[in-house]
Amino acid sequence: xxxxxxxxxxxxxxxxxxxxxxxxxxxxxxxxxxxxxxxxxxxxxxxxxxxxxxxxxxxxxxxxxxxxxxxxxxxxxxxxxxxxxxxxxxxxxxxxxxxxxxxxxxxxxxxxxxxxxxxxxxxxxxxxxxxxxxxxxxxxxxxxxxxxxxxxxxxxxxxxxxxxxxxxxxxxxxxxxxxxxxxxxxxxxxxxxxxxxxxxxxxxxxxxxxxxxxxxxxxxxxxxxxxxxxxxxxxxxxxxxxxxxxxxxxxxxxxxxxxxxxxxxxxxxxxxxxxxxxxxxxxxxxxxxxxxxxxxxxxxxxxxxxxxxxxxxxxxxxxx
Numbered sequence: 001x002x003x004x005x006x007x008x009x010x011x012x013x014x015x016x017x018x019x020x021x022x023x024x025x026x027x028x029x030x031x032x033x034x035x036x037x038x039x040x041x042x043x044x045x046x047x048x049x050x051x052x053x054x055x056x057x058x059x060x061x062x063x064x065x066x067x068x069x070x071x072x073x074x075x076x077x078x079x080x081x082x083x084x085x086x087x088x089x090x091x092x093x094x095x096x097x098x099x100x101x102x103x104x105x106x107x108x109x110x111x112x113x114x115x116x117x118x119x120x121x122x123x124x125x126x127x128x129x130x131x132x133x134x135x136x137x138x139x140x141x142x143x144x145x146x147x148x149x150x151x152x153x154x155x156x157x158x159x160x161x162x163x164x165x166x167x168x169x170x171x172x173x174x175x176x177x178x179x180x181x182x183x184x185x186x187x188x189x190x191x192x193x194x195x196x197x198x199x200x201x202x203x204x205x206x207x208x209x210x211x212x213x214x215x216x217x218x219x220x221x222x223x224x225x226x227x228x229x230x231x232x233x234x235x236x237x238x239x240x241x242x243x244x245x246x247x248x249x250x251x252x253x254x255x256x257x258x259x260x261x262x263x264x265x266x267x268x269x270x271x272x273x274x275x276x277x278x279x280x281x282x283x284x285x286x287x288x289x290x291x292x293x294x295x296x297x298x299x300x301x302x303x304x305x306x307x308x309x310x311x312x313x314x315x316x317x318x319x320x
Contacts, residue, residue, distance in 0.1 A: 034309025045301025053290035060202035061286035068103035209279035
């Protein structure tokens, strides 16, 4: 009895395998009979993919390697404060724990901030170049803009704005495109920062990175100068009121540090970040990868054509 069950199971499995073989062969027959459909669908996808690949404008990516400026004036006050006596520092409300924000992380956060882009967008041609540039004409060495949005000859916006928007786009409207094409990555082991920007113009991609470096150093310098001047005013008031020699000496050291901050702020060009590799004008396109677009589309078209052929084959074979 057990032997009969085993034989029956083997017979059932053989029957299933035989059916699978028949179905598998049936698929090949369906594809072969529908080879015209497969070829047609594949050809359509090839033509469309080539058209789309050629229609996508070239983008060029410039890059720069940066390092935080550890010798900048930002470290002066913290190093001076760490040398103060505990009592004096406590009376002045100064934290001498030695902690502080990583300058590389601060630079990245500042560059990615909306407030920074607001300042950046006020520079001539930044907004239209980021927002409505279509392609770069190497013959005339000019950026071609969307004609229905920006008149490059007159330098004026002519777009029909979306509901609730102005003719001239705001920095908040352009900001998402800025962050989409800007990539910043920090190496936590070395502290080096790699920054890239992709654009239809190789020259603008290099120009924007150089401008970002210049502006982030300028903005950081201005922030620290204002804070330093405010601190110096406060310390001058405190030193005139205190009677304790220890506190008075500590305040004098802090005032010296603030003066050093102001001096270094005015003489150090790369106040926050310093380029190891300056931004360059890229020679080769970064995107699109037209070969990949065509290959992937061709494979997809072939598979779709096979599927259509199989469906038609079995539909016709289905008994009415």
